[in-house]
Amino acid sequence: MLSHLAYQPIMPCGNKYLQQKWDQISYDFHRNKIKSMQPxxxxxxPKKYDHLSPQKPKSKDMYTRKIERENILLLExxxxxxxxxxxVDNRNSYERKSLNVEKRQRELRQINMENQSMLTRLSQSKPHYDVKKLHGDWLQARKLVDAIARYPSRSQQGEEKAGKKMTTRKKTTNTSTGTTNVGKIASATTTTSTAQDDSEEESSNEKTEESNSP
Incomplete structure (x- = not known):
């Protein structure tokens, strides 16, 4: 009986009890209309008609025979x-044609000429940096670093070893050349001495012959 006191109407009203009763009546009427409404x-x-329904094969054997017959026809x-x-003869001697063939050929020739000119410029260009000079500067800098360093570097030790090896090789070559020269001088002196002995023997023989002759 007191439920109308907690009712909150949408619009302001003077009597909540009557307003709740009227709203309930209108809501029930609306629900009844929705239930009884027609689309x-x-x-x-849609209604089915027998003369328009697709004809299905009467049995599975007829369906398989139909498929086999169609396959045979397709194979033939x-x-x-x-x-x-x-x-149908689908072969023809059609040649591809283009409207910009000459333009593409001109562009290709232009590109080839530019590439050729670039190649000639690159081949004729001289280097900006002198490699020998840079290497000499680096060697000079290494020498200065080794001169002021407390301990010699590995490169300096390697250079000293290489220098020692070169000096030993030079000494061995000088000794070998000296021995060959000494041998040549000795052989020359022996040949000259034998020639002098032969000349002396010939002169002595001539003197003895002159003394023995009357």
Missing amino acids: TLDTKA RLSHIMLTSGR
């Missing part, structure tokens, strides 16, 4: 096409 569009499935058509040239 304006017919959304039912393919074999006929393979054996003969077919009804």
